[in-house]
């Protein structure tokens with residue numbers, strides 16, 4: 394009997410896993426459609442921009458991006474940001490990450506990109522942090538503050554450098 398119990402249990406687990414996977418695949422397919430829709434919208438806007446530029450050429454006028462193409466560029470910004478969000482969601486669904494260099498998808502534990510070979514930064518698993526002992530939170534907070542200060546300093550020196558180079562010009 395025990396054998397059969399195990400079998401049924403395993404079968405129901407497999408079914409559950411399969412159903413979950415189908416749901417994820419359906420969601421992923423929808424996201425991919427949305428990405429393609431946004432891409433074609435962006436291409437339409439590119440065409441509008443092209444037309445505007447050519448019209449300015451035929452009427453011998455200068456084109457000002459800020460003035461003449463602000464609407465179009467703003468729309469592309471929004472559509473591009475949406476595409477990025479959809480890509481992120483797809484990655485989360487498939488438990489994958491994107492290469493920091495070329496965008497190739499790979500498993501979360503991959504240390505190097507299978508396409509371009511770029512070393513990938515380690516992913517800090519947030520859910521694991523929450524499980525950690527509460528006492529450690531104090532030291533964690535102080536260390537993250539230190540880190541922030543360091544990064545601020547870096548920003549300041551960079552700003553200083555750009556100012557210097559501006560002065561030289």
Ligand SMILES: [Zn+2]
Pocket residue numbers: 492493494495496497506507508509510511
């Ligand atoms: Zn890569």
